[in-house]
Amino acid sequence: MTLGDVLPSLRSSLPPRGVDRELWPLTTAHGRAGLSVGGVPLVEIEQEYGTPAYVLDEADVRERCTAYAAAFGPAQVYYAAKALLSRGLLRWIDEAGLGLAVYSTGQWRLALAAGFPPERIVVHGDVDARGAGRVVIESAADIARLTCTRRPLRQRVMLRLLPAQLGFTAPGLPACPSEDRFGVPTAGAELAALVDEITSSPLLELAGLDVYLGSQLAQFGGYEHAITQLIAACAELRRTHGVRIEEINLGGGFAVAHPGQDSTLPVDPFAARMRRVLSLACDRAGVPRPRLSVTPGRAVVARAGVALYRVLAVRHEPGHQLVAVDGGLSDNPRPALYGARYTAVLVGRPSHADTVPTTVVGRHDETGDVLVRDEPLPGDLRPGDLLAVPGCGAYHFPLASNYDLVGRPPLIAVREGRARLLVRRETLDDILRRDAA
Numbered sequence: 164m165t166l167g168d169v170l171p172s173l174r175s176s177l178p179p180r181g182v183d184r185e186l187w188p189l190t191t192a193h194g195r196a197g198l199s200v201g202g203v204p205l206v207e208i209e210q211e212y213g214t215p216a217y218v219l220d221e222a223d224v225r226e227r228c229t230a231y232a233a234a235f236g237p238a239q240v241y242y243a244a245k246a247l248l249s250r251g252l253l254r255w256i257d258e259a260g261l262g263l264a265v266y267s268t269g270q271w272r273l274a275l276a277a278g279f280p281p282e283r284i285v286v287h288g289d290v291d292a293r294g295a296g297r298v299v300i301e302s303a304a305d306i307a308r309l310t311c312t313r314r315p316l317r318q319r320v321m322l323r324l325l326p327a328q329l330g331f332t333a334p335g336l337p338a339c340p341s342e343d344r345f346g347v348p349t350a351g352a353e354l355a356a357l358v359d360e361i362t363s364s365p366l367l368e369l370a371g372l373d374v375y376l377g378s379q380l381a382q383f384g385g386y387e388h389a390i391t392q393l394i395a396a397c398a399e400l401r402r403t404h405g406v407r408i409e410e411i412n413l414g415g416g417f418a419v420a421h422p423g424q425d426s427t428l429p430v431d432p433f434a435a436r437m438r439r440v441l442s443l444a445c446d447r448a449g450v451p452r453p454r455l456s457v458t459p460g461r462a463v464v465a466r467a468g469v470a471l472y473r474v475l476a477v478r479h480e481p482g483h484q485l486v487a488v489d490g491g492l493s494d495n496p497r498p499a500l501y502g503a504r505y506t507a508v509l510v511g512r513p514s515h516a517d518t519v520p521t522t523v524v525g526r527h528d529e530t531g532d533v534l535v536r537d538e539p540l541p542g543d544l545r546p547g548d549l550l551a552v553p554g555c556g557a558y559h560f561p562l563a564s565n566y567d568l569v570g571r572p573p574l575i576a577v578r579e580g581r582a583r584l585l586v587r588r589e590t591l592d593d594i595l596r597r598d599a600a
């Protein structure tokens with residue numbers, strides 16, 4: 164029995180069962196109209212925009228941008244666009260003074276359309292991006308692409324290195340082995356040859372070294388190891404090529420909380436520790452200290468997002484409940500891709516039923532289309548109920564698909580009691596128009 168059961172007047176001010184503060188957006192609250200984010204009751208968002216829908220807490224994103232900017236300096240944080248991107252979000256990132264990392268021409272074009280300063284953008288991959296602040300080079304082919312064009316421009320570049328022990332990752336997430344990635348070992352002939360090419364080109368300027376160590380990393384160890392190897396590379400390049408490396412970028416992958424799995428990597432202690440390791444490594448190697456930069460994606464937006472679903476069907480079994488909702492694999496492929504775990508909360512009506520382990524499956528009638536597995540939810544769920552799933556701000560909207568010809572959900576920002584559409588729902592007309600013959 165909870166306090167709310169004893170004193171019904173308290174019910175409206177208590178968070179509902181299952182609301183774990185670490186998983187929900189910072190402005191999550193519970194009032195007369197039920198669970199709200201950004202001062203907007205989730206039921207009202209459902210009434211206006213339908214389901215499935217992604218809700219994004221603007222204050223939460225801004226707060227995390229501020230925290231990363233304070234820990235590393237705003238210019239030393241490149242928000243990783245692949246985690247989530249929209250013009251509205253780009254303005255928040257810009258206003259926080261952060262940089263941006265883009266991985267496609269689409270992301271580059273959207274950033275320019277939002278008025279994001281190109282000189283604060285780091286470009287990864289084969290992107291048509293003239294005027295970018297930095298371009299990351301992973302192989303000789305990238306150098307050729309930048310220099311053998313009809314109208315070449317002078318370009319600052321960062322070299323992607325692959326430290327040994329790459330592929331640190333959280334339990335349950337697949338490590339990406341270094342043999343599956345492009346980049347250059349931190350020492351040896353390949354590194355020397357690429358640096359030769361860069362330093363001998365009048366068009367290129369070596370601005371720094373870059374690594375990306377994996378996903379959902381909650382331990383400092385992998386990053387410390389990477390710093391040591393990067394500084395050894397700086398010392399070697401100083402000796403062999405006389406270059407001074409001004410910046411090292413420690414990729415992204417900083418963990419965010421998932422139910423029963425990981426907790427969030429704390430940004431301040433991380434920054435302080437990395438700076439100490441950097442100073443020590445530089446002192447030992449006798450090289451000037453480069454600037455330390457980071458490229459967080461999920462750590463900035465994951466927790467700000469909540470996905471809303473409508474319950475379509477319920478099967479009550481002894482000691483268990485199976486629930487089907489109107490979304491799934493097409494708007495959250497992460498459980499199927501990585502075994503990521505989620506929880507859900509009933510919103511829109513009170514329930515005093517005991518909780519039972521509940522599995523929430525998607526609409527796609529597919530192995531692996533499981534959004535929530537065996538999480539406690541009230542045992543009286545029924546069709547028409549509204550479920551809210553926290554932790555859906557990163558790699559949900561960008562990974563959404565049209566599987567089964569389902570339109571992708573809208574992205575809705577909430578702030579100070581107002582909801583605002585950032586990206587509209589994809590309509591069936593949008594989808595059917597692409598079918599050309």
Ligand SMILES: Cc1ncc(COP(=O)(O)O)c(C=O)c1O
Nearest residue numbers: 243375415416417458459460461
């Ligand atoms: C090169 C690079 N940098 C940064 C990131 C961001 O990682 P995360 O969203 O885990 O912080 C990624 C994600 O795949 C990446 O590939």
